[in-house]
Amino acid sequence: xxxxxxxxxxxxxxxxxxxxxxxxxxxxxxxxxxxxxxxxxxxxxxxxxxxxxxxxxxxxxxxxxxxxxxxxxxxxxxxxxxxxxxxxxxxxxxxxxxxxxxxxxxxxxxxxxxxxxxxxxxxxxxxxxxxxxxxxxxxxxxxxxxxxxxxxxxxxxxxxxxxxxxxxxxxxxxxxxxxxxxxxxxxxxxxxxxxxxxxxxxxxxxxxxxxxxxxxxxxxxxxxxxxxxxxxxxxxxxxxxxxxxxxxxx
Numbered sequence: 001x002x003x004x005x006x007x008x009x010x011x012x013x014x015x016x017x018x019x020x021x022x023x024x025x026x027x028x029x030x031x032x033x034x035x036x037x038x039x040x041x042x043x044x045x046x047x048x049x050x051x052x053x054x055x056x057x058x059x060x061x062x063x064x065x066x067x068x069x070x071x072x073x074x075x076x077x078x079x080x081x082x083x084x085x086x087x088x089x090x091x092x093x094x095x096x097x098x099x100x101x102x103x104x105x106x107x108x109x110x111x112x113x114x115x116x117x118x119x120x121x122x123x124x125x126x127x128x129x130x131x132x133x134x135x136x137x138x139x140x141x142x143x144x145x146x147x148x149x150x151x152x153x154x155x156x157x158x159x160x161x162x163x164x165x166x167x168x169x170x171x172x173x174x175x176x177x178x179x180x181x182x183x184x185x186x187x188x189x190x191x192x193x194x195x196x197x198x199x200x201x202x203x204x205x206x207x208x209x210x211x212x213x214x215x216x217x218x219x220x221x222x223x224x225x226x227x228x229x230x231x232x233x234x235x236x237x238x239x240x241x242x243x244x245x246x247x248x249x250x
Contacts, residue, residue, distance in 0.1 A: 044097030115199035122186035197243035
């Protein structure tokens with residue numbers, strides 16, 4: 001069992017990541033949009049088309065307006081941006097490779113303003129530009145391979161323990177780090193599009209209050225794929241000065 005504990009500890013070190021937003025000589029830079037493979041883009045398109053065929057959609061001028069404005073500041077030639085509003089009371093949004101973004105109607109009352117919605121849309125766009133889907137797929141495959149090798153080295157019989165250790169030590173922390181990265185890059189995107197980045201913090205405060213009122217308040221971060229609201233707000237505030245500098249240019 002000591003070997004397994006050591007293995008999990010090593011994975012935790014691998015999961016650490018630096019901020020994708022930085023500044024030098026007054027110039028803000030973010031990670032360059034990553035090139036997605038043709039297979040990844042095709043998969044994202046197929047999944048989105050299937051989702052549109054099976055889920056109720058509704059026309060929403062606000063989503064179309066904000067989506068068009070935020071995507072205009074992103075240089076990613078491989079993306080075919082599409083913003084679709086789905087009739088779903090669950091406050092949620094998602095993004096798929098190739099530039100496909102879905103917004104649930106349930107999140108619009110929490111977003112309230114165009115700037116609040118821009119925080120959501122920009123966050124999802126950032127997931128695409130940072131190529132998080134492909135990174136998760138590669139990491140899952142690597143984790144599975146490493147787990148198989150370790151299980152064999154220990155003489156077998158440790159599959160479930162290794163699987164749980166891998167999820168807690170690498171998959172969940174990396175998923176949380178991806179959410180933070182999308183928050184921070186999205187904050188710069190929305191500011192560059194002319195939306196007040198301070199509204200992103202206001203949105204997350206409203207979303208946190210909504211979850212508490214709905215009885216789905218913060219659970220242990222260790223077992224969650226998303227960071228605690230308080231943590232993501234703190235991480236947003238770290239890059240807020242850079243975002244405000246971008247916003248003031250407009």
